[in-house]
Amino acid sequence: MALILNIETSTKNCSVSIAKNGEVIHSKEINDGNYSHAEKLHPFILDVLSEANVDRNSLDAIAVSKGPGSYTGLRIGVSAAKGLCFSLDIPLISVDTLLSLAHSISIEDGIIIPMLDARRMEVYSAIYDKNYEQVREIKAEIIEEDSFDAFNEQKVFFLGDGASKCKEVLNATNFNFVDGKFPSAIQMAKLSYDKYKKNDIEDVAYFEPFYLKDFIVTPQKKKV
Structure with a gap:
C-alpha cells in the first residue's frame, strides 16, 4: 500500500x-x-x-x-x-x-492540448493523444490563427486557463474548447x-521546478 x-x-x-x-x-x-x-x-x-x-x-x-x-x-x-x-x-x-491537466478529460479520438496562461497571447502548452502519450513537447508559444493547422484533419480539444483566451483566435471547425478545467x-x-x-523519484536537495521561462522582474517606474 x-x-x-x-x-x-x-x-x-x-x-x-x-x-x-x-x-x-x-x-x-x-x-x-x-x-x-x-x-x-x-x-x-x-x-x-x-x-x-x-x-x-x-x-x-x-x-x-x-x-x-x-x-x-x-x-x-x-x-x-x-x-x-x-x-x-x-x-x-x-x-x-500539463500531463496532469490533460488527464482531466478523456476522449475517444483526436488530440488534447492543455494550455496554461503565460500572459498576453502566450501560453505554455503540450500535445497528447487519446492515450495521453506526448505528441509534441512542452513549449511556450504565442498563439496565432495558424498555430495548430497541422492538426486540422482531427478533433482537437483545448483546455486550461490559457485556452479560454484563445477562443477568438483558434476558430477552426475541428477545434473544441473544454471549459472549467x-x-x-x-x-x-x-x-x-x-x-x-517505478521508483521514479527526485533528489530532494537539488530538485527545482520546471519554469520553462526565466522569471523576469519588471522594475518599477521612477516617480517624476
Whole structure:
C-alpha cells in the first residue's frame, strides 16, 4: 500500500489530495481567482490529512506539480513538498503539470492540448493523444490563427486557463474548447502512484521546478 500526498500550486488553483494506491481518498482545493497559496497550502495539507484520518508519519511519498506555471506558485508548492520530504525522510515525486491537466478529460479520438496562461497571447502548452502519450513537447508559444493547422484533419480539444483566451483566435471547425478545467491534485494521484511504483523519484536537495521561462522582474517606474 502507498499513501501519497499530492500538491498542486502551479496556477491559481491551490489543490491538495491524499491518495492510497492512486485512488483519492480526500482532497481540498480553491480556485478563487487569486494566488492564495502562501496562506492556504499548509492549512489545506493539515485539513486533508486530518479529514482522511492519516498521520503524516504514515505517508510513503510527497508528490508535487513541477510546472510549467506560475513562478511563485511553483516555488511555494515545491518548498512545502521538500520540507515534508526532509522532515519525514520520504521520497519526492514530481508530476508534469500539463500531463496532469490533460488527464482531466478523456476522449475517444483526436488530440488534447492543455494550455496554461503565460500572459498576453502566450501560453505554455503540450500535445497528447487519446492515450495521453506526448505528441509534441512542452513549449511556450504565442498563439496565432495558424498555430495548430497541422492538426486540422482531427478533433482537437483545448483546455486550461490559457485556452479560454484563445477562443477568438483558434476558430477552426475541428477545434473544441473544454471549459472549467485546471491542474488539480486529484488528477495527480494516479500519475504520482505510477511513478512511485517505478521508483521514479527526485533528489530532494537539488530538485527545482520546471519554469520553462526565466522569471523576469519588471522594475518599477521612477516617480517624476
